[in-house]
Amino acid sequence: MCGIAGTTEPTRHKSVAVMLRALAHRGPDHTGIWTDADRKITLGCVRLATTDPNNVANQPLISSDRRFVLAFNGYIAGHRRLIAELTRHGQTISCQSDAELVLAIMARSIIKGTSPAYALAKLSGQYAFALWDNVQSCLWLARDPLGIKPLYVHSHPNGQISFASEMTAFSEWGTMTRDQAIKPHYLAHLFVPAPQTGALRVTQLQPGMLVRNQNGKTNADLIAHPAKSVQHGRDLKVSPERLRSAVRQSVADAMDADCTVGTLVSGGLDSAGVAALACDVARERGQSPPVAFVMGFDDPAYDESVAATKLCQYLGQSLYVVKAPASSDEIHQELCDALDHVGGPFANPSIVLLNRLSQEVSAHVKVCLSGDGGDELFGGYPRYRAGRLYETCWRHLPKPLRRLIAKLSGYRKNSKAHRFLAGASDGDEHAFSLWNNRCVIAECDALLAVPETLIGRGLAVSDAMMMFDRDVTLPGNQLLMSDRCGMAFGLEYRLPILGHDVVRLAASVPAACHLGQGPKTLWRQAIASDLPQWHVQSPKKGFNPPVAMWLSRVARYRWGSDADIRDTVFDELAISRDVKDAYWQRAISGKDLDMARSVWALMVWKIWQERGGSDIGSAIGNAADAP
Template sequence: MCGLAGATASGEQPRVHAALNALVHRGPDGEGCWSDPAGGVTLGVRRLITTDPGAAANQPLISPDGRFVLAFNGYIAGHRRRILSLREKGSVVESDSDAALVLAVLGNALRDGCDPAKPLADLSGQYAFALWDCALRQLWLGRDPIGIKPLYFSEYGSGNVAFASEVAALRCIIPAMPDRGVFPHYLAHLFVPAPATGFVDIRQLRPGELICWQNGKIDGRMIRPATCHRPDGEDAVADLRRAIRQSVADAMDADRNVGMLLSGGMDSGAIAAMACDVARERGQKPPPGFVMQFRDAGMDETPRARQLAKHLGTELHVVVAPDGPEEILAHLNDGLRAFGSPFGNPSVVLMQALGAAVSRHVPICLAGDGGDELFGGYPRYQAAAIFGAWQSVPGFIRRKMAGNIARLLPRGGARFVRGGQGDAQRAFQYWNDRCGLAELGARLVVPEDLSEGDLCDQMMAFDRRVTLPGNQLAMSDRCGMAYGLEYRVPLLGHDVMAIAGRVAARGHLREGAKSLLRAAIAQMMPDGYLRASKVGFNPPVADWLAKLGGLLWGREARIIEMLFADLPIRDRTRQDYWRRATRHGEQDMALGLWALIVWRIWQMHLATDRRAEIMRAKGSVDGSIKAVVQEVVQEKTVPKAAI
């Protein structure tokens, strides 16, 4: 994987180099920069070598005819097979890297006057790229259709464009003003949905978005992978098993060592079983596994991970979850710095700790991201599936039953019952609001074309298109690449996704969640493994809140004042929120207050960034977490929120 940065304006080389310096963690193995001799565009790359360590693969790559220059971040499944096929057809591909394949594919399409979105739709993998066409003086920016790899850009000056893999790097090229108007969306999602970023002047490419800049104007289109026909049930199971195995085999095709996350769940278990099978077929040692251990036995899946590792005959590394307040705050601060935008999922703390530990062993790690969204793993899908039957009960009976039913359901069950009191649109909004804080102005961003159809299908499509790329995939990318660790996600291969999509949402929920995936991998799992309930990767947010609030702001009254400043909530209600979140451990309240803490810390980062620029001019700056906390406690850096 790599870090990208560039700009179309003349004289931007120093700023592009500054951006690349901000991306060293994404590409610790080398740097390359190219500027158009005719003036204007500069493309830069920080490289993490995963395939083809030879000099011919160093980026930016230039096509043999000199017309195209490519800066590429990502990997393409089966790239060696595709390169061989291109060479057999007469194309000149000068290295065996994924980037060389993409350069050849895009170059062939543009020389023939074709839309480059079409050949890109045939490439399965994860990527972001910038391609400069020297002949037409066009800059193409693209992102994979799933949204696994990020790319940010900004229009500035007299019709110019700058881009980078991360917000912080792009801010080295162009100034950016905070966009506090994203707060309602952030509070509903716990992240800022694309194309917004938290900055007025910066956009992120949406998953599958391809844009072309020329002479100050931008034209956009979407990369849309082809779908497949719908087979019978038995064929779907066999097809899925083969597709996952091939996707895992492709993800393991690297010139560096590969590991795998082993959480104890079905998704990572499927990847691990296939990976060990592929390794043995190739005469290799099974990849090492990594699991996070929690102090609370009710949250810890280490025993299940050990059971599976023993069954598969692979080594297992145990990473202890952060627990102390200083450690939690340090990982949170690092994670927010990696994002550059508000990101309120508390699992970022765990993923930062995991990325740091895994990167000490391997530079590439397989993960089970996408399994819940593809195969129906979340409880809210089952709630959506029974919504119609629940709605057939007369309203006065539903209201009378709701309280009693909610008390009988596990944690979070009350939310499902409350969401089912209205129509399908209310249920959709209610069940997808991560914190349930509509009274604070939380508002979902929902694609317009998801407003019709079966509620269960809508829920799964929303997660695949909005929540998965904005939440889990973004977190894996930032928290891995912060340490030069590349996560690969075989369940999001094109063929796997196509097969999963051929089954209606309700079909995945037969005989419990993930029925299709369960059937595909059952014969590879140890006895009883698939019957155990999944715990989930959920941090103890209420405990963390109590620890972090005191560390940041001291007294409870001060904490409440900081979190709810400028929000239209009475003092008594604010105190009730804090009490319920930290003392009663209500999950929705805890997540909501965590999101507010993150929002405030993000504002502090903006304030310290401004001071750092001033201090650099004076030759002195301390951006450490201890310095930030010290200044916050001394009330020197607390910004007035403008929510």
């Protein structure tokens, strides 16, 4: 993995060096800059050397004919096999890195006049890159179809652009102006969905985007999502054995690195399943099991370190337990640091945990395997089960009766039952919107950003929710956290569950089958033989902090009294003081997680504003001034 940056400004080529200093944490092993003779483009890369650490693999890479120049951030599964195949067909290869493979594939496609998007769709991995074609004076920008790696574009008033792996790199072009219009989407999702970012004139490439920029004119193509190659919901009788084989191959590919590899572990299935398969691969290769990491809490209601310790003893892994931040100042500082990494408002409180965890993991390994994507692909969230209950039972009741029951349940609006009944009181679209909107404060006017590809498809609610989470929530939420928190400390998270063969298999199975015998039915069956039975059957706690407690501590640490908190956090809402007090008390009660998350999002929004839009300008300025 790396950090990349560049610009088409002909008189500002030296600015790329400043941008790269702001990204230095992403690539501590090497910094490289290339500018073409006419200064039409400058590309830069800070490199984290995880494959082929030799100097010949340093970036930007230049093709043997000098026509193409590439700055690449990412990892390609099975890259050595693919490079060997290219070599057998006469392709000249200068090194054994993932970037060299992408350079060769893009060059061949452009020279032959075939579709680069089609060629890239055949690659499984996580990446973003910038490629310059010297002959056509053309810039290509790309982001992988699952949205695992980021790429941001800053449009300049004169029509030129700059681009970077993180928004913090753009302060070289002046202070970013906050985009207040993002707030309804931010509150509904708890993040800013692409292409919006939180800054005016700055956009994020959406997952799968391949952009071609030539002479100031831009057109875009789409790299096909692996799930789109199957007919959604067509049960191909995917067996547990077939799924396990696909995930194991993805794990084996992810472990192919020229550095030490570790794994995250937990009390759940996803990271534990990946860790178990990683140990199996290591044994097959004659290697020691990879070292493991888990977050530990003082509160047993949130702590998974005991279960992780038992699991690692079973698998033969050494385990590091990283203590979660607990004091008000610790939580507040980790939150502010994480917001600086993101560059915009981000309201999943788990980013505080991952930020702390990643710092400790990076002290031991450069690459760490994670179970990200398991909930979205295999049906792990309770909302999906609510969708199935609605589809199989509740929707068949007369609508007036459903509305009456929802109204009567409204006397206890903080109950999970009321949220289900309110969503199920009308049609499919209403249920989808209410259950996926994370904001329960009606006066916020929070608004979901739903892709056109989901509208009017006639999907079952549970299938639509799983697809929505896979295509929107996963890249905007969990994958963003993995990238920013890992790369903040020069750590590359690899996500085997999101290997393209695994994604295709999961997408071919309808939600009804994923949920048939409880959450993650197919995945649970697939991994059961690799894990102890007590772990497979143990209830999931999830990678979550005590949100209500943290909300109370951080808000009081920052603003003091409850009255000052109320007047600050709710100041943009046209509601009475009594209603503000009621929302605040519900949020910190520990009995209403939805309200706690909603108020946490309002708190983060206010912190982001007070810090000058997550300190986009000053944070970058500080990085740029660093030696």
